Amino acid sequence: MPLEEVERRLREAYDRDFHFEEGRVLGSMCSKPEDIAVKYHALFSEANLGNRGLYPGTAELEEEIIGDISELMHLKGGWGQFVGGGTEGNITAMWIARNLSEKKKILAPESAHFSMKKATDLLAMELVDIPLDNEYRMDVDALEREMDGDVAAVMAVAGSTELGQVDPIKEISEVAGDVFLHVDAAFGGMVLPFLEDLGRWSGDWDFRVNGVDSLSVDLHKMGMSTVPSGILLLKERGYVDSISVESPYLTTKRNIGLAGTRPSGAVAGAYAVVKSMGRKGYRDVVKRCMENTEYLVGKMQDIGFEPVIKPIMNVVAFKTDRAEKIRKEMDKMGWKISTVRRPKAIRMVVMPYVTRKVIDEFTEALDGLGYA
Ligand code: 0PR
Numbered sequence: 001m002p003l004e005e006v007e008r009r010l011r012e013a014y015d016r017d018f019h020f021e022e023g024r025v026l027g028s029m030c031s032k033p034e035d036i037a038v039k040y041h042a043l044f045s046e047a048n049l050g051n052r053g054l055y056p057g058t059a060e061l062e063e064e065i066i067g068d069i070s071e072l073m074h075l076k077g078g079w080g081q082f083v084g085g086g087t088e089g090n091i092t093a094m095w096i097a098r099n100l101s102e103k104k105k106i107l108a109p110e111s112a113h114f115s116m117k118k119a120t121d122l123l124a125m126e127l128v129d130i131p132l133d134n135e136y137r138m139d140v141d142a143l144e145r146e147m148d149g150d151v152a153a154v155m156a157v158a159g160s161t162e163l164g165q166v167d168p169i170k171e172i173s174e175v176a177g178d179v180f181l182h183v184d185a186a187f188g189g190m191v192l193p194f195l196e197d198l199g200r201w202s203g204d205w206d207f208r209v210n211g212v213d214s215l216s217v218d219l220h221k222m223g224m225s226t227v228p229s230g231i232l233l234l235k236e237r238g239y240v241d242s243i244s245v246e247s248p249y250l251t252t253k254r255n256i257g258l259a260g261t262r263p264s265g266a267v268a269g270a271y272a273v274v275k276s277m278g279r280k281g282y283r284d285v286v287k288r289c290m291e292n293t294e295y296l297v298g299k300m301q302d303i304g305f306e307p308v309i310k311p312i313m314n315v316v317a318f319k320t321d322r323a324e325k326i327r328k329e330m331d332k333m334g335w336k337i338s339t340v341r342r343p344k345a346i347r348m349v350v351m352p353y354v355t356r357k358v359i360d361e362f363t364e365a366l367d368g369l370g371y372a
Pocket of ligand 1: 028030084087113115157159184185187218230
């Protein structure tokens with residue numbers, strides 16, 4: 001194709017996509033990455049940490065950010081690596097738990113992300129859904145009833161996909177005892193530390209809880225960095241021996257993780273955004289998102305919708321029997337929201353690009369449907 005034609009075709013596809021800055025996507029857990037993240041992601045586009053020895057510079061950036069995020073999650077020592085996202089984080093954690101325990105059962109809350117189904121399918125493990133309490137957190141008594149000698153891992157969620165709810169991780173850890181405990185903080189990991197700073201959250205949910213063995217957190221969600229940017233943290237470095245394989249023809253003797261070639265531009269992108277925003281930068285973003293979430297709740301209540309739970313983070317769902325109908329009709333008007341199955345609800349994620357003006361326009365359009 002002539003270059004002009006190629007570029008025209010790319011532009012056309014780009015224009016057909018929805019873009020966060022247009023403000024009409026209210027159901028995404030990703031955000032427009034910071035400019036500095038995009039710039040340095042592009043600069044490091046050829047880097048491949050799968051063959052670490054060729055990229056000592058990028059490897060150093062990875063180590064530094066893993067160190068910073070470990071500190072944020074109160075992990076001292078341990079081990080961490082960039083992964084493709086929450087899915088790869090969850091699958092890798094379950095892979096380790098299976099190999100360490102040589103057992104097959106995973107106990108996870110009903111609210112767990114669907115990537116847990118992929119994990120158990122791929123690893124030929126068995127996923128047992130643990131029911132939720134009336135606040136939609138994992139029911140610890142129900143977990144206790146399911147604990148037996150076949151359990152390879154318990155997993156808990158810190159910031160559930162549908163409601164932004166946080167499981168009672170300390171209590172879960174007490175019930176799990178010595179069994180491997182994984183925390184999925186894909187979304188909440190870059191929200192909860194700053195909610196704590198703001199006095200909006202208290203209670204341990206990360207490596208401060210002694211029994212937590214692994215935790216995944218995504219920088220391409222509330223970390224404001226480029227896709228794909230997940231991080232998996234392990235309490236003990238030795239855990240990776242259970243999944244590492246010999247890689248004789250590479251610059252390192254053993255290869256660790258699901259991916260071979262690893263998309264490492266995202267590491268530079270993450271470095272750029274984490275270091276330039278710092279704790280204060282993220283705290284300010286979370287503060288604004290929470291204020292806008294509360295503004296959305298107020299506006300929704302004004303037009304007759306009630307939240308399923310008082311939002312803990314910037315994910316909020318509103319009860320309605322007509323969730324799917326509302327989603328479709330709002331979609332026709334260009335608004336992208338998502339739905340929750342249980343309880344039936346419409347769901348919004350108040351990402352940094354969701355402004356009060358957008359919320360006003362959205363609630364006005366929703367009110368016009370007359371479905372409250
Ligand atoms: N764990 C939790 C708690 C999640 O919410 C998600 C994704 C994952 C794991 C999996 O993460 P990756 O998708 O990075 O592998 N949650 C959203 C979802 O699947 C992600 C999302 C992102 C949805 C952008 C919509 C969107 O526009 O629903």
